Amino acid sequence: MKIIHSLRVTTFIFLATVFFVSPSFAAEIKVITSGAFAEALKDLVPEYEKQSSNKVIISYGSSMGSAPDSIPSRLSRDEKFDVLILAAPALERFIQSGAVQSGSRVDLVASVIGAAVRAGSPRPDISTVPALKQALLNAKSVAYSASASGTYLSTELFPKLGIAEQMSKTAKKIYSERVGTVIARGDAELGFQQVSELIPIPGVDFIGEIPPEVQQTVLFSAGITSNVNSQIASRDLIAYLASPKAAPTIQKAGLKPLLPALPW
Known part of the structure; x- marks a missing residue:
């Protein structure tokens, strides 16, 4: 009986160890x-x-x-x-x-919005609102994300800058991949996305955040x-x-x- 009792105690301790600390x-x-x-x-x-x-x-x-x-x-x-x-x-x-x-x-x-170009390409000035507007107008193609930053750009910033019509012809919303990847391939000249989504992408040069006056912090x-x-x-x-x-x-x-x- 002592052996059986000892086995039961040992079994209980083992199970308790498994269930509570394993x-x-x-x-x-x-x-x-x-x-x-x-x-x-x-x-x-x-x-x-x-x-x-x-x-x-x-x-x-x-x-x-x-x-x-x-x-x-x-x-x-x-x-x-x-x-x-x-x-x-x-x-x-x-x-x-x-x-x-x-x-x-x-x-x-x-998180804030920034811009990037293909590595080695000329870096447009986006440090002021007029400079940003001109950079957007000068770019042959612009890429922006299908998420929060892109929604802000297409529905608020472009109209605010008075360039919504022009951007409808040169700007493209990017689905299911990073804007930086599109820029690195050369499929767009200028790209905008959250800074944290642009800087890790190889093959792009980060050129800075958009100006504080038109920035959106998310x-x-x-x-x-x-x-x-x-x-x-x-x-x-x-x-x-x-x-x-x-x-x-x-x-x-x-x-x-x-x-x-x-x-x-």
Whole structure:
């Protein structure tokens, strides 16, 4: 009987160890991010995984639009994710629809729009509003994104500059790839996108941010989906992305870390 009792105690201790401390019960966190935060996230995830037993699976898509790989399109096909990272206005729409949990939004970074040309090409002056306008008019072809920055350019900035008609002939919205990639191929002369989406692309020269008077600063935010697999793990990841530890990598990617207080 003592042997049986001893075996039972040993078995209980073993099972308790497995269930409560074994890393085999780490969560898999599925994250989808829009392009502005993509490079930062790609560099941050390995650092997060060094300090956590959780595993992060990254997918990519634009914040808005109807392209097959956009975040709205992928969610409409019932693809499952735990955390969304995208432009704050787009995230708010998912919160309103119930796809993302109310109260889970965390503003991670601020992002601004910049411009680039093919590496080695002449760099137009875009430092003032008149110079930017002239650069747009002089360019034989202009590329802009199908996401937040491109929507602002085509619906607000071009009309504000009085060049919407001209841009309708020379400017093109880019779906499902980075504007920088299009510029590097030589398929467009001048390209505009979030700075963090332009600077990592090989084969382009970043020429600067658009002037402050016409700049649009967009917050990119994280939210937890309503069908999340692990609430605790998802909060843990977001807390890391919003922490001072992540700030240097975020700054290197061309973004401004916000270091927000967490809502939970």
